[in-house]
Amino acid sequence: MSTLNPAGWRPEMTSGEAGAGGVPATFTGNRALMLEEPLIFEIGTRETTGVDFDEVAEDFDLGPLTRSAPIGLAGLSESETVRHYTRLSRQNYAIDLGLFPLGSCTMKHNPRLNEKVARMAGFGDVHPLQPQETVQGALAVIHELADWLVKLTGMASVAMSPKAGAHGELCGILCIKAALEARGEDRRVLLVPESAHGTNPATAAFAGFTVEGIPATSEGRVDSDALIARLGPDVAGVMITNPNTCGLFERDMKKISDAVHAAGGYVYCDGANFNAIVGRVRPGDLGVDAMHINLHKTFSTPHGGGGPGSGPVVLSAALAPYAPLPVVKPVDGKLRLVEEENAADHQPDSFGRMTAFHGQMGMFTRALTYILSHGSDGLRQVAEDAVLNANYVLRSLDDVLEAPFGASGPCMHEALFSDRGLADGFSTNDIAKGLIDEGYHPMTVYFPLVVHGAMLVEPTETESLDVLDQFIGALRSLAIRAKQGDEALKTAPHFAPRARLDETLAARKPVLSWQGE
Amino acid sequence: MRYLPLTPDDRTKMLAKIGAASIDDLFVDVPAEARLNGPIADLPAHASELAVERHMAALARQNRAAGDGPFFLGAGAYRHHVPASVDHLIQRGEFLTAYTPYQPEIAQGTLQMLFEFQTQVARLFGMDVANASMYDGSTACWEAVVMARRITKRNKALFSNGVHPHYRSVARTMAHYTGDVVVDSDPELNAASDWAELAASVDKDTSCVVVQYPDILGRIDDMTALSAACAQNGALLIAVVTEPVALGLIKSPGEMGADIVVGEGQSLGVGLQFGGPYVGLFACRQKYVRQMPGRLCGETVDANGKRGFVLTLSTREQHIRREKATSNICTNAGLCALAFSIHMTLLGEAGLRQLAAINHGRAKKAAAALAAVPNVTVLNSGYFNEFTIILPTDARSLVHRMAERGVLAGVSMGRLYPDNDALANGLVVAVTETVTEDDIAAFAKALTEELA
Numbered sequence: 023m024s025t026l027n028p029a030g031w032r033p034e035m036t037s038g039e040a041g042a043g044g045v046p047a048t049f050t051g052n053r054a055l056m057l058e059e060p061l062i063f064e065i066g067t068r069e070t071t072g073v074d075f076d077e078v079a080e081d082f083d084l085g086p087l088t089r090s091a092p093i094g095l096a097g098l099s100e101s102e103t104v105r106h107y108t109r110l111s112r113q114n115y116a117i118d119l120g121l122f123p124l125g126s127c128t129m130k131h132n133p134r135l136n137e138k139v140a141r142m143a144g145f146g147d148v149h150p151l152q153p154q155e156t157v158q159g160a161l162a163v164i165h166e167l168a169d170w171l172v173k174l175t176g177m178a179s180v181a182m183s184p185k186a187g188a189h190g191e192l193c194g195i196l197c198i199k200a201a202l203e204a205r206g207e208d209r210r211v212l213l214v215p216e217s218a219h220g221t222n223p224a225t226a227a228f229a230g231f232t233v234e235g236i237p238a239t240s241e242g243r244v245d246s247d248a249l250i251a252r253l254g255p256d257v258a259g260v261m262i263t264n265p266n267t268c269g270l271f272e273r274d275m276k277k278i279s280d281a282v283h284a285a286g287g288y289v290y291c292d293g294a295n296f297n298a299i300v301g302r303v304r305p306g307d308l309g310v311d312a313m314h315i316n317l318h319k320t321f322s323t324p325h326g327g328g329g330p331g332s333g334p335v336v337l338s339a340a341l342a343p344y345a346p347l348p349v350v351k352p353v354d355g356k357l358r359l360v361e362e363e364n365a366a367d368h369q370p371d372s373f374g375r376m377t378a379f380h381g382q383m384g385m386f387t388r389a390l391t392y393i394l395s396h397g398s399d400g401l402r403q404v405a406e407d408a409v410l411n412a413n414y415v416l417r418s419l420d421d422v423l424e425a426p427f428g429a430s431g432p433c434m435h436e437a438l439f440s441d442r443g444l445a446d447g448f449s450t451n452d453i454a455k456g457l458i459d460e461g462y463h464p465m466t467v468y469f470p471l472v473v474h475g476a477m478l479v480e481p482t483e484t485e486s487l488d489v490l491d492q493f494i495g496a497l498r499s500l501a502i503r504a505k506q507g508d509e510a511l512k513t514a515p516h517f518a519p520r521a522r523l524d525e526t527l528a529a530r531k532p533v534l535s536w537q538g539e
Numbered sequence: 540m541r542y543l544p545l546t547p548d549d550r551t552k553m554l555a556k557i558g559a560a561s562i563d564d565l566f567v568d569v570p571a572e573a574r575l576n577g578p579i580a581d582l583p584a585h586a587s588e589l590a591v592e593r594h595m596a597a598l599a600r601q602n603r604a605a606g607d608g609p610f611f612l613g614a615g616a617y618r619h620h621v622p623a624s625v626d627h628l629i630q631r632g633e634f635l636t637a638y639t640p641y642q643p644e645i646a647q648g649t650l651q652m653l654f655e656f657q658t659q660v661a662r663l664f665g666m667d668v669a670n671a672s673m674y675d676g677s678t679a680c681w682e683a684v685v686m687a688r689r690i691t692k693r694n695k696a697l698f699s700n701g702v703h704p705h706y707r708s709v710a711r712t713m714a715h716y717t718g719d720v721v722v723d724s725d726p727e728l729n730a731a732s733d734w735a736e737l738a739a740s741v742d743k744d745t746s747c748v749v750v751q752y753p754d755i756l757g758r759i760d761d762m763t764a765l766s767a768a769c770a771q772n773g774a775l776l777i778a779v780v781t782e783p784v785a786l787g788l789i790k791s792p793g794e795m796g797a798d799i800v801v802g803e804g805q806s807l808g809v810g811l812q813f814g815g816p817y818v819g820l821f822a823c824r825q826k827y828v829r830q831m832p833g834r835l836c837g838e839t840v841d842a843n844g845k846r847g848f849v850l851t852l853s854t855r856e857q858h859i860r861r862e863k864a865t866s867n868i869c870t871n872a873g874l875c876a877l878a879f880s881i882h883m884t885l886l887g888e889a890g891l892r893q894l895a896a897i898n899h900g901r902a903k904k905a906a907a908a909l910a911a912v913p914n915v916t917v918l919n920s921g922y923f924n925e926f927t928i929i930l931p932t933d934a935r936s937l938v939h940r941m942a943e944r945g946v947l948a949g950v951s952m953g954r955l956y957p958d959n960d961a962l963a964n965g966l967v968v969a970v971t972e973t974v975t976e977d978d979i980a981a982f983a984k985a986l987t988e989e990l991a
């Protein structure tokens with residue numbers, strides 16, 4: 023018996039499912055293509071390395087700063103490394119494997135041309151502080167992408183440097199703070215609808231604002247009367263998601279914007295769901311002052327298992343002067359990065375810097391490649407197909423799952439269901455875990471908070487009708503099983519690399535790193 | 540449209556199922572005055588893969604790649620050789636096209652990788668715990684300052700003048716709006732750090748002291764005395780590491796008493812990419828774990844008793860706590876963390892030490908060659924793979940002339956500190972394993988000619 027895994031994932035020959043139902047025992051813990059994999063620290067050693075060097079360096083003595091104690095890092099040869107990560111990768115679900123209908127996350131196909139372009143030496147192997155005459159192509163990418171984003175949104179300008187959606191929110195909120203400061207006003211309150219992403223109130227608080235909630239109407243939209251009634255000299259602005267997290271377009275957006283402006287505030291729009299309206303609606307026409315665009319959602323830069331994201335923020339003329347450094351501007355026929363050294367000439371009212379360097383260039387190249395591939399006509403088709411697919415899912419399932427806002431009109435890019443009508447003791451989570459056994463990643467669950475047991479399904483435009491029909495069939499069967507009280511659902515998934523994991527244990531006794539030597 | 544599988548016939552069938560006469564009916568909630576009736580004019584239509592690739596390649600060719608000739612830039616982003624297997628593995632679709640591991644039963648690949656990453660980062664920094672990554676080093680640095688405020692209930696942060704100016708700038712921007720106090724200044728062209736002065740300035744109002752190691756001028760120093768001064772006053776010591784490879788050769792901040800260590804992980808696996816995406820590293824002492832920002836992956840067991848991993852302690856995070864969260868961060872830098880972790884696994888402890896020693900050795904050779912150029916002096920007494928030279932002229936214009944000679948010579952202090960004339964003659968030079976002896980000779984020769 024191997025001692026590779028003292029932590030104990032590897033079943034003993036005599037334990038577990040040995041012999042049960044005629045299934046033979048497993049020595050390795052593996053089952054054909056379902057392969058277990060230890061931690062690198064359990065298979066590597068401190069002496070092993072998978073890298074050969076040009077030379078053998080001498081032992082340097084840097085005095086008392088010389089590192090003498092062991093670090094505790096494990097090394098693997100290249101062959102072992104490739105196998106380790108390949109085996110780990112096979113324990114992940116991914117868009118490349120199938121429909122990934124996480125609502126509000128926009129898991130669409132990631133074109134591989136985008137990856138190829140980002141790796142061209144002229145983009146991938148360029149230092150952010152090279153002399154600007156040696157990076158004109160990189161600046162041109164930023165400039166060209168910025169031009170698209172401005173035109174697609176009907177806004178005055180765009181701040182490109184924010185690193186992700188929440189960072190973009192922070193950028194927009196700081197622009198509002200800077201604009202208020204320039205007006206000599208100290209407005210402390212930001213109004214945030216209850217259905218908002220958690221990042222909205224967190225961002226407002228991170229930037230020092232007080233957050234006040236705005237209720238939703240029974241049809242799943244912001245209560246615009248309540249919002250407008252709350253406006254006043256202490257209100258800096260609003261943060262509204264449009265299309266909203268219930269998958270609906272905020273019909274009153276323009277009315278709200280006008281009222282907020284009349285009361286001296288600014289309108290922040292969470293653009294997480296811009297993919298539903300790109301090419302069909304320009305937020306600038308709705309009175310928006312700032313909106314972040316998740317390049318990893320609308321413009322399909324890969325999600326990578328949780329980042330990197332990229333969150334450029336389009337700005338109205340009122341907020342554009344306060345955009346963070348750096349910005350790219352044409353100066354004397356050449357593209358220039360406006361940084362600290364020339365901000366006084368070109369961006370004098372900037373609120374400052376939000377990050378080192380210039381933003382997520384690797385995401386810019388991918389997003390621009392995606393945008394150029396689709397073009398103005400294709401992007402419009404993207405929104406149309408995304409909305410069509412979502413409505414198809416909504417109307418194909420609203421007889422077996424309650425669609426709380428099904429009567430509120432067409433949905434946008436995502437279809438929202440509740441857990442109403444499931445048998446006692448059965449939950450949204452059971453349906454989600456059942457979907458895993460059917461070969462799908464579950465939809466977003468328990469969000470938005472305004473719907474009980476929410477299931478938010480975003481199919482995206484890159485799924486075919488056949489794939490949608492199969493998914494609909496699977497979800498329909500699960501809804502029926504949950505209504506009938508099929509106990510097997512409660513222990514799903516049965517066929518995933520792991521059964522349900524004990525999250526309470528993980529939080530009660532946190533083990534956040536490998537504890538061995 | 541190669542990425543859109545629906546056919547016109549599909550669309551017709553689907554509209555019928557929905558009960559809509561046309562696609563426009565699905566956008567009926569958009570006010571009429573805001574509806575666009577056709578593709579936005581003044582923007583081109585869709586294009587073939589070949590055409591797009593041609594366009595982007597033409598733009599790429601307008602940049603000088605670092606690998607095109609002698610290259611000595613650092614200042615927070617370093618050019619290291621990344622083994623081919625790293626880029627291959629991060630392009631596996633199961634990693635590349637997965638989402639945040641919210642459904643752990645089918646995300647063990649990402650979760651186990653993050654657990655390994657957290658372990659690597661914690662050990663490298665000499666800390667107990669690390670999170671699953673942040674956007675980059677500069678934002679991680681500000682998050683550490685905010686965390687110190689939460690822990691100490693004080694709001695004055697003292698920044699060493701050796702902290703990267705962009706990191707300082709991010710902190711100043713944020714502090715302006717949050718009411719925090721950032722005490723900072725530009726460096727002086729001295730061989731010694733300002734840490735002794737900092738130790739003397741820590742007081743009972745100080746939440747944290749932020750130092751960079753190695754610092755922006757490439758200097759290295761012992762933070763033991765400074766950490767003692769912090770501890771005496773109830774302040775936290777935050778160490779910033781922008782070149783993690785250094786820690787293969789020099790002591791970790793944890794060994795010298797740092798409380799929180801943040802860093803930029805770009806050096807390992809990620810590549811230069813004109814500044815992003817990079818990967819922020821964030822580690823701290825165990826007792827502060829519930830005040831950490833960002834995602835954390837933890838070990839647990841599944842219903843069958845098998846070891847598995849989940850995202851945990853999420854009651855700190857925005858999707859649960861909303862305005863009471865420790866940070867507004869949602870995304871981490873998952874794929875870059877993966878690249879970092881794979882590269883670190885390939886190196887292992889022995890490889891990292893060897894790589895660090897090679898970097899230092901090359902840097903020593905370069906420093907010697909440049910010190911031999913007339914009228915050039917090397918500022919540093921100690922350094923890892925980056926040091927500062929003092930020129931007899933403004934370094935900002937010199938780097939442009941050197942670029943014309945084919946040598947990307949370093950980062951001028953004038954680019955980093957445009958308002959500080961006293962620093963104008965400083966040039967920060969980084970020398971990694973990718974720099975050859977010929978590169979060093981070419982740099983020294985071109986510099987000699989420029990200054991002649």
